[in-house]
Amino acid sequence: MATDLYVHPDYYNMDDLLTEEQKLVRDAARAWVKKEVSPIIDEHYEKATFPMHLLRGLGEIGAFGPYIPEEYGGPGLDQISYGLIMQELERCDSGLRSTASVQSSLVMYPIWKYGSEEQKMKYLPKLATGEMMGCFGLTEPDHGSNPSGMITNFKDAGDHVILNGAKMWISNAPFADIAVVWAKDETGRIHGLVVERGMEGFSTPEMHGKLSLRASSTGELIFVNVKVPKANILPGRSGLGAPLSCLDSARFGIAWGALGAAMDCYDQALRYSKERTQFGVPIASFQLIQKKLAEMITEITKAQLLTFRVGQLRNEGRATSAQISMAKRNNCEIALNIAREARQIHGAMGITSEYSMMRHMANLESVVTYEGTHDIHLLITGLDITGISAFTREAPDLSNMK
Amino acid sequence: MKILVCISKSPDTTSKIAFTDGNTKFDENGVQYIVNPYDEWYALVRALEIKETSGGNVTIITVGTAADDAVIRKALAIGADDAVRIDAEATDAYFAAAQIAAYAKANNFDLILTGKETINYNGSQVAGMIAEDLDLPFVSLATKLDVNGSTLRLEQEIVGGLQIVEANLPLVVSCAKGMAEQRIPNMRGIMAARTKPLQIVPAVAVDAFTVYESYTLPDAKKACTMIDPNNMDELVNLLHTEAKVI
Numbered sequence A: 001m002a003t004d005l006y007v008h009p010d011y012y013n014m015d016d017l018l019t020e021e022q023k024l025v026r027d028a029a030r031a032w033v034k035k036e037v038s039p040i041i042d043e044h045y046e047k048a049t050f051p052m053h054l055l056r057g058l059g060e061i062g063a064f065g066p067y068i069p070e071e072y073g074g075p076g077l078d079q080i081s082y083g084l085i086m087q088e089l090e091r092c093d094s095g096l097r098s099t100a101s102v103q104s105s106l107v108m109y110p111i112w113k114y115g116s117e118e119q120k121m122k123y124l125p126k127l128a129t130g131e132m133m134g135c136f137g138l139t140e141p142d143h144g145s146n147p148s149g150m151i152t153n154f155k156d157a158g159d160h161v162i163l164n165g166a167k168m169w170i171s172n173a174p175f176a177d178i179a180v181v182w183a184k185d186e187t188g189r190i191h192g193l194v195v196e197r198g199m200e201g202f203s204t205p206e207m208h209g210k211l212s213l214r215a216s217s218t219g220e221l222i223f224v225n226v227k228v229p230k231a232n233i234l235p236g237r238s239g240l241g242a243p244l245s246c247l248d249s250a251r252f253g254i255a256w257g258a259l260g261a262a263m264d265c266y267d268q269a270l271r272y273s274k275e276r277t278q279f280g281v282p283i284a285s286f287q288l289i290q291k292k293l294a295e296m297i298t299e300i301t302k303a304q305l306l307t308f309r310v311g312q313l314r315n316e317g318r319a320t321s322a323q324i325s326m327a328k329r330n331n332c333e334i335a336l337n338i339a340r341e342a343r344q345i346h347g348a349m350g351i352t353s354e355y356s357m358m359r360h361m362a363n364l365e366s367v368v369t370y371e372g373t374h375d376i377h378l379l380i381t382g383l384d385i386t387g388i389s390a391f392t393r394e395a396p397d398l399s400n401m402k
Numbered sequence B: 001m002k003i004l005v006c007i008s009k010s011p012d013t014t015s016k017i018a019f020t021d022g023n024t025k026f027d028e029n030g031v032q033y034i035v036n037p038y039d040e041w042y043a044l045v046r047a048l049e050i051k052e053t054s055g056g057n058v059t060i061i062t063v064g065t066a067a068d069d070a071v072i073r074k075a076l077a078i079g080a081d082d083a084v085r086i087d088a089e090a091t092d093a094y095f096a097a098a099q100i101a102a103y104a105k106a107n108n109f110d111l112i113l114t115g116k117e118t119i120n121y122n123g124s125q126v127a128g129m130i131a132e133d134l135d136l137p138f139v140s141l142a143t144k145l146d147v148n149g150s151t152l153r154l155e156q157e158i159v160g161g162l163q164i165v166e167a168n169l170p171l172v173v174s175c176a177k178g179m180a181e182q183r184i185p186n187m188r189g190i191m192a193a194r195t196k197p198l199q200i201v202p203a204v205a206v207d208a209f210t211v212y213e214s215y216t217l218p219d220a221k222k223a224c225t226m227i228d229p230n231n232m233d234e235l236v237n238l239l240h241t242e243a244k245v246i
């Protein structure tokens, strides 16, 4: 990639709503990304390798569990700071943000919220620095949008349980030291278990051939009679609500992240359109280009307001899952559209790795799919406003109709 | 070693520059301030490096209002131990220098570092005035600074080469590019900055020697004049008569 000249668009002076510390956290993340990541991201993307050497740096800028309290080794930041860090990371690459999201919201969050004191002390401080990395196993080969149908299960065997099954599409799996795995007990109730690398019967083969999120490492989790000590089961919560609450946290971060990708695309398109001359004038002077740019900044500004408000609600502990779904869905959609329009503005240059739009565009196809597909989020909003679930083909239950 | 680092704010380089009050005041509307890069990247970081190798304390000082606390927190997050804000708008170089000198006089620092200039006014005056006020030696535009006991060895770039100077503590040094490498504040630093002391000191009375009469922006970029490659005479003529560069 050419020199990273990114300046964030702020049409409605959103910065005025941020605290000094939030801005400091964001600007530090941006400076780190520009220095350490922008120069190398394309090479990793092209070779489909995860930049392992960045893990410690991610820990240093607070990208791993920013809201984890200081007593567990986190920085104890608020939710908006978390969002801003995710925004800065995904502004550069969704894969980088994915690694941080998984570590923060899908590994540290459940341990913090549902773990025992011993589990928290054992894992959280090391996860916060990046010394230890985690992954989150919910999706299975035959259960994606419908995780409640999962077949991964464990059986009681005294002081430990025996875990069997397989998870697929798991970010960070190939290098993770621990996996927070969701599996059913003998009664069919879902629990979270911390499975550690090295436990017999546990393997994490890498998945290849992704044309999206190439700088992120994705794998399977395979459990063949894995003995997991009972002390590794998260005691605080069971049922599908437990993993879903983690997804709320992660989706919140994704809403900020996808917006970051959109802002990066817009920033480049605006700059390029003022520099590129055709028919004797900068292409920014054509109405059709201005329409694209004006619509981009309008969508970005709307998304910024949406995201900031969800951040406030989350800080107050009031954001509902459905509100977070709306932000995740909206921001992925506008980011994809903006990436495509920004790429068009760049003409042929837009398909090269000199610019990031094409990479963002391909990455966002994963982002719009994982953590609830675009349509699943629509159904969540639909359910929330009507009170009727439209997820299955069975006759709908109308008893909660609004 | 007790080190005082003078920190100034300057507008982010992407800021739109405009004026108000009949072109006598810089229009701060919508302007984001950053820590002046020469102060942050070179003076502050070199001070921290000295502290890390030979111990001591790094205090930062800025002359400014509460609006400037953001740049102070950033400097604390990068690693300064404590901060002083002289509670007044820094109206000109002399005012800022006089305030810093008054504070330094009462607090005995071994070394006072500044950036070589601020990137907004590019005046390069404050450090020299502080030295004068305190009657201390002054080395300007240093690109390298090594401490050897109470002696400093400093390098300065001069036209066509390098000048090496030795000076004894205490003294004032203005720092230029090359002195150190930028440090990005990490999360530990940002957290620690929350509780580091920031002392707010009232300004001392000083005379005002300058008044800003007016500001004007440079002329807008002119359209490019294309000249036929076969018509070198016209090019030379225009460079001579219009551009007046040859």
Ligand SMILES: Cc1cc2nc3c(=O)[nH]c(=O)nc-3n(C[C@H](O)[C@H](O)[C@H](O)COP(=O)(O)OP(=O)(O)OC[C@H]3O[C@@H](n4cnc5c(N)ncnc54)[C@H](O)[C@@H]3O)c2cc1C
Binding pocket: A102, A135, A136, A137, A138, A139, A143, A144, A145, A146, A168, A169, A170, A171, A172, A213, A218, A366, A369, A370, A371, A372, A373, A374, A375, A376, A379, A390, A391, A392
């Ligand atoms: C790069 C990447 C990383 C990932 N990382 C992780 C991870 O770390 N951990 C993890 O657990 N998972 C992870 N996932 C998995 C991801 O969460 C799932 O892919 C996602 O939930 C969708 O599941 P699926 O792929 O099985 O699609 P399906 O559920 O098979 O969906 C296929 C299509 O059917 C639609 N559909 C499904 N049900 C309905 C319905 N009721 N009504 C209407 N349409 C419907 C969907 O919207 C979609 O368009 C990752 C995925 C990717 C691509």
